[in-house]
Amino acid sequence: MDYSRVFEAAIDRLHNENRYRVFADLERIVGRFPQALWRHNGQTKEVTVWCSNDYLGMGHHPDVLKAMTDAATRQGTGAGGTRNISGNNHPLVELEHELADLHGKEAGLVFTSGFVSNDASISTIAKLLPDCLILSDELNHASMIAGIRHSGADKQIFRHNDVRHLEELLKAAGKDRAKLIVFESIYSMDGDVAPLKEIVELAEKYNAMTYLDEVHAVGMYGARGGGISEREGLSHRIDIIEGTLAKSFGTLGGYITGSKVVVDAVRSYAPGFIFTSALPPAIANATVAAIRHLKSSDLERDLQQKNVHMTKDLLKRAGLPVMATETHIIPLFVGNSDLCKKASDRLMEVHGIYIQPINFPTVPRGTERLRVTATPAHGEDLIIHLKDALLEVWQTLDIPYATDFTGQPLKQTA
Ligand SMILES: *Cc1c(COP(=O)(O)O)cnc(C)c1O
Numbered sequence: 001m002d003y004s005r006v007f008e009a010a011i012d013r014l015h016n017e018n019r020y021r022v023f024a025d026l027e028r029i030v031g032r033f034p035q036a037l038w039r040h041n042g043q044t045k046e047v048t049v050w051c052s053n054d055y056l057g058m059g060h061h062p063d064v065l066k067a068m069t070d071a072a073t074r075q076g077t078g079a080g081g082t083r084n085i086s087g088n089n090h091p092l093v094e095l096e097h098e099l100a101d102l103h104g105k106e107a108g109l110v111f112t113s114g115f116v117s118n119d120a121s122i123s124t125i126a127k128l129l130p131d132c133l134i135l136s137d138e139l140n141h142a143s144m145i146a147g148i149r150h151s152g153a154d155k156q157i158f159r160h161n162d163v164r165h166l167e168e169l170l171k172a173a174g175k176d177r178a179k180l181i182v183f184e185s186i187y188s189m190d191g192d193v194a195p196l197k198e199i200v201e202l203a204e205k206y207n208a209m210t211y212l213d214e215v216h217a218v219g220m221y222g223a224r225g226g227g228i229s230e231r232e233g234l235s236h237r238i239d240i241i242e243g244t245l246a247k248s249f250g251t252l253g254g255y256i257t258g259s260k261v262v263v264d265a266v267r268s269y270a271p272g273f274i275f276t277s278a279l280p281p282a283i284a285n286a287t288v289a290a291i292r293h294l295k296s297s298d299l300e301r302d303l304q305q306k307n308v309h310m311t312k313d314l315l316k317r318a319g320l321p322v323m324a325t326e327t328h329i330i331p332l333f334v335g336n337s338d339l340c341k342k343a344s345d346r347l348m349e350v351h352g353i354y355i356q357p358i359n360f361p362t363v364p365r366g367t368e369r370l371r372v373t374a375t376p377a378h379g380e381d382l383i384i385h386l387k388d389a390l391l392e393v394w395q396t397l398d399i400p401y402a403t404d405f406t407g408q409p410l411k412q413t414a
Contacts, residue, residue: 017337017360018337018338018340018341018359019337019359019360024038024040024348024354024356025038025039025040026038026039026047026049026354027039028049028059028060030060030065031060033054033057033060033375033377034048034049034050034052034057034375034377034378034382035047035048035049036048036049036354038348038352038354045352046352047348047352047353047354048352048353048354048382048385048386049354050353050354050355050372050373050374050378050386051354051355051356051370051371051372051373052373052375053246053247053248053373054247054248054250054375055219055220055247055248055304055328055373055375056219056220056248056250056294056300056301056304056375056376057250057300057375057376057377058219058248058249058250058290058293058294058300059250059251060250061250061289061290061293063289063290063293064250064251064286064287064289064290064293065286066289067285067286067288067289068251068282068283068285068286069282070285071091071281071282071284071285071286072280072281072282075089075091075281075282076281077280077282078277078280079092079277079278079279079280079281080277081277081278082274082275082276082277082278083267083273083274083278084274087277087278088278089278089280089281089284090281091281091282091284091285091288092110092278092279092281092284094284094285094288095108095110095279095284095285095287095288095291096108096109096110096255098287098288098291098292099243099255099257099291100257102218102224102225102226102257102291102295103226103227103229103230103235103241103257104226104230104235104236105235105241105257105258105259105263106258106259106260106263107257107258107259107260107263107264108255108256108257108263109121109255109256109257109263109266109267109273110245110253110254110255110279110284111253111254111255111256111272111273112252112253112254112276112277112279113244113246113252113253113254114143114215114242114243114244114245114246114247114253114254115142115143115146115254116143116254116272116273116276117143117242117244117254117255117256118141118143118144118146118147118213118242118254119143119146119147119150119272120147120266120270120271120272120273121147121211121240121242121256121266121270122134122144122147122148122150122151122180122182122211123146123147123148123149123150123151123270123272124151124265124266124269124270125151125180125209125211125240125262125265125266126147126148126151126153126180127151127152127153127269128265128269129153129178129180129209130178131154131177131178132151132153132154132178132179132180133153133154133155133156133173133177133178133179133180134148134151134153134154134155134156134179134180134182135155135156135157135158135166135169135170135173135179135180135181135182135208136148136155136156136157136158136182136183137157137158137160137161137182137183137184137194138157138158138159138160139160139184139187139189139190140182140183140184140213141184141188141213141215144182144184144213147182148182153180156169156173160187161192161194161195163195163198163199163202166181166199166202167202167206170202170205170206170208171206173206175206175207178209179206179207179208179209180208180209180210180211181199181202181203181208181209181210181211182211182213183199183210183211183212183213184212184213184214184215184216185212185213185214185216185217185221185227185228185229186214186216186217186221186228186327186329187216188215188216188329189329189331189358189362189363189369189371190323190325190329190331191323191325191326191327191328191329191330191331192325192326192327193228193326193327194228196212196228196229196232196234196238197232197234200234200237200238204237209239209240210237210238210239210240211239211240211242212229212238212240212241212242213242213243214226214227214228214229214241214242214243215242215243215244215247215254216247216327216329217229218243218244218247218248218249219247219248219249219290219291219294219301220248220301220304220328221301223298224294224295224296225248225291225294225295225301227241227243229241239258239259239262240256240257240258240262241256241257241258242254242255242256242257243255243257245283245287245290248294249287249290249291249294250286250287250290251283251286251287251290252279252283253279253283253284253287299376300376303376304328304374304375304376305328307374307375307376307378307379307383308327308328308330308374310374310380310383311330311372311374311378311383311386312325312330314383314384314387315330315332315372315386315387315390316402318387318390318391319401319402320332320387320390320391320394320401320402321333321334321400321401321402322402323369328373328374329371329373330371330372330373330374331358331369331370331371331372332369332370332371332372332390333367333369334357334368334369334370334399335366335367335368335369335400336366336368337357337359337360337365337368339368339397339399340357340358340359340368340369340370341357341359342397343357343370343393343394343397343399344356344357344370346393346396346397347370347389347390347393350389350392350393351385351389351392351393353385353386353389355370355371355372356371357369357370358370358371372386
């Protein structure tokens with residue numbers, strides 16, 4: 001057995017499909033968000049980041065920075081253990097209260113990432129429920145799919161945001177069977193929003209539990225940043241609300257919130273929670289500061305929405321293929337992995353604009369795209385620069401414009 005050859009062949013397959021991933025070597029600059037230094041071929045260049053999930057710039061907010069350095073100075077760097085063995089720390093306990101309050105729930109539980117929170121919680125909840133049937137939206141994130149697989153429970157996939165299909169599956173399963181509906185509020189690659197109210201009503205009608213991933217909404221939607229469920233006044237009708245601390249809260253970690261008993265069960269049974277070290281106090285403390293700030297400040301949310309609208313408007317009017325979306329996520333349709341990668345490279349090298357190409361398996365083949373995120377710091381000058389750069393790249397690489405682009409359904413254009 002030539003072991004190396006197996007791995008080389010695996011990597012070659014990715015190269016052949018133009019989906020071998022290359023990471024940009026970046027250094028973000030506090031005080032100059034969204035600028036970053038990019039190291040490449042022995043040179044350092046300043047670039048504008050247009051694909052960050054630090055959606056509100058909270059990772060550079062002075063209160064958040066101060067909370068992190070204060071806690072690190074007073075309490076040290078690592079947590080020093082798992083939650084069970086010496087790693088539990090006061091900022092983390094506070095953080096869980098803050099999160100429970102954010103979603104109007106009895107309890108919260110923090111994990112080392114959003115991925116881990118979905119994997120550990122979905123698998124544990126579905127394992128504990130006898131003969132559980134999981135009903136999963138077809139576009140759910142990889143971390144939710146991992147949780148579903150690890151549960152070993154039966155699963156059925158409903159067509160994306162299709163409540164009629166969901167109802168058929170619920171009806172067929174019957175009222176008595178344990179059922180867990182697993183879905184997201186904002187789908188991060190298309191930027192569309194789930195019909196939360198209809199799903200909640202179906203769950204109540206057929207006596208199913210609901211598990212909602214609000215990763216791309218927390219901090220940004222709802223009067224206090226509680227996500228789409230807060231905006232729609234539905235938080236109290238959803239059993240488990242999950243989120244990340246690493247996107248609009250600007251730090252690292254993930255969480256669930258829900259009733260005391262469900263959260264306690266996950267805390268007590270999930271290996272992904274039990275057998276891993278706790279989040280460090282500095283990260284927890286910084287996150288508390290970010291959440292508290294966003295509970296009372298609309299400034300970041302308002303500026304973000306303003307800049308998002310300006311970006312969409314300018315790019316659309318320039319004829320660029322902006323995919324229809326109601327949220328802060330602005331996907332630009334390319335539809336070809338080679339072109340998508342080339343466009344991204346050219347934006348970076350010629351224009352100093354960083355937008356990572358989104359290729360299979362993150363999105364279906366033939367729907368490759370550039371995913372643009374405007375934050376409160378992406379003002380008019382940066383938006384005009386982006387529009388001009390994109391037009392140059394579209395022209396040079398001969399990428400299709402929006403003229404024949406209808407938004408839905410996506411079609412292969414190259
Ligand atoms: C990013 C993401 C996660 C994972 O969160 P991390 O904190 O980055 O691990 C979970 N769900 C969705 C929908 C995501 O986009």
